[in-house]
Amino acid sequence: MITKKQITNAGKILLTSKSNAEIDIAMNLINEWRANHMYPLNVMKNSLIRLMKKHRIIPVLISQRLKRLVSIEYKLDLNVNMGLGGMQDIGGYRAVLKDTRDLMKIKNLLIQKNSSHKLLKINDYVDNPKPSGYRSIHFIYTYSSKIEKYNGLRIELQIRTKLQHNWATAVETAGIITNTSLKSSQGPDEWLEFFKTVSSLFAIQEGLPVLEEHRSLSQVELMLMCESQTSKLRVVEILKALRISVNHIESTKFTGEYYLIHVKVQKKSVNIRSYKKRHLALASEEYLNIEKSLQYNKEDAVVLVSSSSIKSLKKAYPSYFLDTSEFITMLENINIKCKKLITQDSPNILS
Numbered sequence: 363m364i365t366k367k368q369i370t371n372a373g374k375i376l377l378t379s380k381s382n383a384e385i386d387i388a389m390n391l392i393n394e395w396r397a398n399h400m401y402p403l404n405v406m407k408n409s410l411i412r413l414m415k416k417h418r419i420i421p422v423l424i425s426q427r428l429k430r431l432v433s434i435e436y437k438l439d440l441n442v443n444m445g446l447g448g449m450q451d452i453g454g455y456r457a458v459l460k461d462t463r464d465l466m467k468i469k470n471l472l473i474q475k476n477s478s479h480k481l482l483k484i485n486d487y488v489d490n491p492k493p494s495g496y497r498s499i500h501f502i503y504t505y506s507s508k509i510e511k512y513n514g515l516r517i518e519l520q521i522r523t524k525l526q527h528n529w530a531t532a533v534e535t536a537g538i539i540t541n542t543s544l545k546s547s548q549g550p551d552e553w554l555e556f557f558k559t560v561s562s563l564f565a566i567q568e569g570l571p572v573l574e575e576h577r578s579l580s581q582v583e584l585m586l587m588c589e590s591q592t593s594k595l596r597v598v599e600i601l602k603a604l605r606i607s608v609n610h611i612e613s614t615k616f617t618g619e620y621y622l623i624h625v626k627v628q629k630k631s632v633n634i635r636s637y638k639k640r641h642l643a644l645a646s647e648e649y650l651n652i653e654k655s656l657q658y659n660k661e662d663a664v665v666l667v668s669s670s671s672i673k674s675l676k677k678a679y680p681s682y683f684l685d686t687s688e689f690i691t692m693l694e695n696i697n698i699k700c701k702k703l704i705t706q707d708s709p710n711i712l713s
Contacts, residue, residue, distance in 0.1 A: 363510050364395045366447035373446025396428050397646035399453025402505040407455045422524045425678035426455035427667040431653040450502045451518040458527045462568050465523050480504040494547045495561025498522040525564050532689040534681035556591040585700040604684045616672050620645045623682045625663045
């Protein structure tokens, strides 16, 4: 049984130790603890699927993942008072809904649902978005189990709309490009401002409040800002150029429930390995080995996820294929309409 104190100490070693041997031991312990979250994730994801089916809510997608080591390190470094044992999103699953109506419906169902797993808190970043423009609703649970290694683990569920998911995907992809955490408001100011503008425009389309700093601006003014920022940063050109083609991957027969995705940004390539459920320990071990090899290569990215097929994998994790096609389409539509309608101020130009 790995204790919370052991994990918190391992997190401190990861950030402060100068000994490679110490760091290696800490990483192995963290990886074992991280892998323990996969079973609770499967249980809770399946429970969510049943709830949606019962109430006839059809999600755009449902996915789950184990948090990347580089993301763990970044979060610990950013929150100096946070111990790794208290981190809430080591195991995370997500439901993407078609619109805000379905989003609010499932939110209310989850609040009312009786569960053996304790709901610790809800962070609503839809009505109260983060300063970066990020919108999603997070449910933090403590998993209850008679099996000691699973009992007490914290699991995070994120629910958001398809439009919010497209925005978040673009932010994560741009973060890989700029080698920063744009979603945490860390990175080049011009990219941060661009995504804030788009977040407010998307909010208008969904009937949600814009960011506080944009409340004095009209929709047309926001569209003009977006068009200018898009052009200056060459957003469309950059995102299109980095897109990785996965046609050959989709034609390959992968048989497994877990996928290890390794993105090589400079080579514009992605390596994928699939594993059966019974081989989770092997998948977790190889996940850690690649992470160790990337300690001094912050451009590449690797993540271990669960998916029913390679096509649904790409749909659930487009940022790991540097694929922002849907975001680009939305952005191009905004800029086309901006050029046509800059003299108008209709109630909702984006409709």
